Amino acid sequence: MSKRRGNVPSLQKQPVAARDGFRKGVSLFRLACKNILTYFWMNAKMCLTFACLAFLICLFTVYNVALDQKKTAIERESSSANYFYAQYDSTVEKFKEACTNIAFEDQYFLHSFEKDIYRIYGVGGRYLADSTFFVMQVGGTQYRALDKLSFGCAAHTSDAFFTPRDYEELAQRFGRNSFFDAGGYPAAADEVAVGLPMLEAYGISPAKAVGQELTVCMKDPRPGQDPLPKVFQAKISGVICAEFYKLAGHRIDNTRPFFLFRSDNAFMAKSKFARTRCYLSAWPAEEEAETWQFEGGTTYAYVGYKYVNNINTIENIQILASNLYIIIGSALIIGLVLTIFLMIDKYMKVFSRSSGILMTFGMRRSRLFMLLGLQLFILCLIAVPIAFLLTAGGYLTITFLVKYLTAIELTVTKAWLFGILLLGIASVVAVSFFFFVYALFKFRFKTIKQYLTTVVD
Secondary structure, X not given: OHHHHHHHHHHHHHHHHHHHHHHHHHHHHHHHHXXXXXXXXXXXXXXXXXHHHHHHHHHHHHHHHHHHHHHHHHHHHOHHHOEEEEOOHHHHHHHHHHOOOEEEEEEEEEEOOHHHHHHHHOOXXXXXXXXXXXXXXXXXXXXXXXXXXXXXXXXXXXXXXXXHHHHHHHHHHHOOOOOEEEEOOOOOOXXXXXXXXXXXXXXXXXXXXOOOEXXXXXXXXXXXXOOOOEEEEEEEEEEEOHHHHHOHHHOOHHHOOOEEEOOOOOOOOOOEEEEEEEEEOOOOOHHHHHXXXXXXXXXXXXXXXXXXXXXXXXXXXXXXXXXXXXXXXXXXXXXHHHHHHHHHHHXXXXXXXXXHHHHHOOOOHXXXXXXXXXXXXXXXXXXXXXXXXXXXXXXXXHHHHHHHHHOOOOOOOHHHHHHHHHHHHHHHHHHHHHHHHHHHHHHOOOOHHHHHOOOOO
C-alpha cells in the first residue's frame, strides 16, 4: 500500500509539468508579439523584405513552370498535327531527303468528285465537293443537306486511318479511347463509317443510322427533279465521333473524311488519288514548317504549322524569361539577401538591449534564443500570405500581357503552385535560419553588461 501511495504524487506531476510548459510557451509567444509591436516599423520592413524574397523566387519559378507546361500541353494536344502530307511520290521522296526525323508514314486515298461535279454542274476544281451537291437516303427515308460540309470519302491502305498520334490527342483533350460513338470501323467491303457532323448536317439520327443501308445520290441541278442515279451505296458500320473532327491534325478538309471505307471498296477504286502522311518524331523549326505550309498549295503541306508557331513563341518567351531570371532576378535576390543581412545586424542590436533587460530579471540565455527564433518565425509566417498575394498578382499580370501580345494563355496546376509556394517559404526560412545561427554565434559569449551597453545606430 505504501508503494502505491508513493506512486500517486509522481503520476500527478506529469500534467502539472505539461500545463506549466504550456503557460511558459504562451508567455514566450506573447513576449515575442510585444517585441514585434514595440519595434513595429523595423519588424514590418523585415517582414516585407522576407515576402519580397519569397515573391521573386516564386514568381520566376511559377512563370517558367507555366511556360514549360504550356509548351508540353501544346505538343501533346496537337500531336496529331505533326505530319507532312503529299500527293505525289516525287514530293514525298524530296521531303524525306530534307527531313531526317520521320517517325512513321502511311497512305490513304481520297475519292475525287471533280469529273462528276463538272459533268453535272459545270463547275471545275471541286474534287471533294460538299454536301449541297448530294442527297442521302437512310432506311428508306430521303434527306437533303441542312448544312454545308466537305463531302470527303477516304480509305486507308491498311484499314487503320486513325494513327497512334490521333488516339494520343483524343485521350489528352477529350478523355476518350475510341473514335466511334456507335458501331465501329467497316468490317466488310460494302460497309462505311459516317462522321457524326455529316449525319447531323442531314438531320439523320445517329442512333438509328448504324446497320442501315446508306444510298448517296447527286442532286439534280434542275429544281423539283428527282435525284440522279446513286453515287455509292453501303451499310453504315459506325458513327465517327465529333471529337475526331476537332483534332489538330484533322481540321483540313482532305485530312478529315466524313465517309470512311475499306481499301477494297469498289466505289473507292474509282477516281481516287493518294495522300502520303509522314509523321515526325519531333516538332520542326518554324522556318521549315513555314516553307512546307505555303509552297505546296494543295499537293503537299505541313499540317502543324500553326502549333509550331505557338511552340516557337513560347520558346522565345522562355529564353527571355531565363535571361531575366539569371540577370535581373539573381541581382534582386542577392540585393534582398544583403538587405536582410544589414537589417538583421540592426535587429540583433535592438534585441541585444532587450535581452540585457530580460536577463536582469532572470531570463535564461536559452530562452532568449528561443524568443529570437520565435520572433523570426512569426515574421516568416506573416511574410507567407504577403508573398502569395504578390506572386498571384504578378503572375496574373504577366499572364494577361502574354495572352494580349501572343494570344497564348498560360496555366499552371494547383500541385505546382503549392510546391512553388513551399519553395518560396523554404527559401525564406533558410535565410532566416542562417541569420538566426549567426545571431547565436554572436550572442553566445556576451555578458549582461555587454547586452545592456549595446549601441543601436
